[in-house]
Amino acid sequence: MKPVILITGATRGIGFAAAKQLGARGAQIIIASRDGARAAEAAARVGDGACGVALDITDQASVDAAVKQIEEQFGRLDVLVNNSAILLDHYQSLLELQPEVLLETLNTNVVGTLRVSQAFALLLAKSKAPRIVNVSSGAGQIDGEPQSWAPAYCISKTALNMLTQQLTAALPDVIVNSMCPGWCRTDMGGSDAPRTPDEGAETLTWLALGAPHDLRSKFVKDLGVIPW
Ligand SMILES: NC(=O)c1ccc[n+]([C@@H]2O[C@H](COP(=O)([O-])OP(=O)(O)OC[C@H]3O[C@@H](n4cnc5c(N)ncnc54)[C@H](OP(=O)(O)O)[C@@H]3O)[C@@H](O)[C@H]2O)c1
Numbered sequence: 001m002k003p004v005i006l007i008t009g010a011t012r013g014i015g016f017a018a019a020k021q022l023g024a025r026g027a028q029i030i031i032a033s034r035d036g037a038r039a040a041e042a043a044a045r046v047g048d049g050a051c052g053v054a055l056d057i058t059d060q061a062s063v064d065a066a067v068k069q070i071e072e073q074f075g076r077l078d079v080l081v082n083n084s085a086i087l088l089d090h091y092q093s094l095l096e097l098q099p100e101v102l103l104e105t106l107n108t109n110v111v112g113t114l115r116v117s118q119a120f121a122l123l124l125a126k127s128k129a130p131r132i133v134n135v136s137s138g139a140g141q142i143d144g145e146p147q148s149w150a151p152a153y154c155i156s157k158t159a160l161n162m163l164t165q166q167l168t169a170a171l172p173d174v175i176v177n178s179m180c181p182g183w184c185r186t187d188m189g190g191s192d193a194p195r196t197p198d199e200g201a202e203t204l205t206w207l208a209l210g211a212p213h214d215l216r217s218k219f220v221k222d223l224g225v226i227p228w
Pocket residue numbers: 008009010011012013014015032033034035038055056057058082083084085086108112135136137138180181182183184185186187188189190193
C-alpha cells in the first residue's frame with residue numbers, strides 16, 4: 001500500500017522538491033497550496049497519481065475542508081509534512097520589528113502548523129506508521145551565538161522546534177521530527193543560496209519515509225541530529 005503523504009506549501013521550493021522525491025519513491029503525494037488550482041497543476045507535474053488540495057494553514061475552515069477531502073479520498077494519512085512558512089522580516093532589526101509582523105509570522109509558522117497537526121491527528125491515527133515532519137530552520141537554534149537576522153522568523157522556528165517536542169508527547173504513536181533543509185535557492189532563500197531545493201529536501205524525504213523508528217523528537221540536518 002502506497003504511503004499517503006500530505007505536504008503543505010508544496011507547489012514550489014523545498015516542498016515541491018520533496019513531493020517529486022517522495023513520489024519517485026512510490027508514495028501517494030498530496031500537494032497543498034492556498035490556491036487549489038496551483039496545487040492541482042503542481043501535482044500534475046509530480047505525476048505518479050499525485051493530487052492537489054486547497055489548504056490555508058491560517059484558516060480553520062480551509063484546514064477542515066482539506067481533512068474531509070483527504071478522508072474521503074484516502075481514509076488515512078501516513079505522513080504529514082508541515083512545510084509551509086513565511087519570512088517577512090529578513091533584515092529588520094528587533095528594535096524596529098512591528099509586533100504585527102511577529103504575530104503574523106507566528107500565526108503561520110507556529111499556530112498554523114499546530115492547527116494542521118491537530119486537524120490531521122485522527123487521520124494519522126488510522127495509519128500503521130504515522131509520521132510528522134516539521135520543516136524548521138537552523139535560524140531557530142538557540143545553542144549558538146546571539147543573532148540579529150530576521151527576528152520574527154527565527155523566533156517562530158524556535159517555537160516550531162518546541163512544538164515538535166510537544167507533539168511527540170501529545171501523539172506518542174506518531175514519529176515527529178523537525179528538520180533544517182539548509183540555505184536553499186527558493187523564493188524564500190533567494191538566488192545566492194548554495195543549495196538546490198532538491199538538496200534541501202533530501203533529509204525531509206528521509207524523515208518522511210526511511211528514518212529509523214527510534215529517531216523521534218529530534219532536530220535533523222543532512223541526515224544527522226543537530227542541537228536544538
Ligand atoms: N529556503 C531556505 O533557504 C530555507 C532554509 C531553512 C528553512 N526553510 C524552510 O523550508 C520551508 C519551505 O521553504 P521554501 O524556501 O521552499 O519557501 P517558499 O518557496 O517561499 O515556499 C513556502 C510555501 O509556504 C506556503 N505558505 C505560506 N503561507 C501559507 C499559508 N497561510 N497556508 C498554506 N501555505 C502557506 C506557500 O504556499 P502557497 O503560496 O502555494 O499557499 C509556499 O509554497 C519553510 O518552512 C522554510 O521556513 C527554508
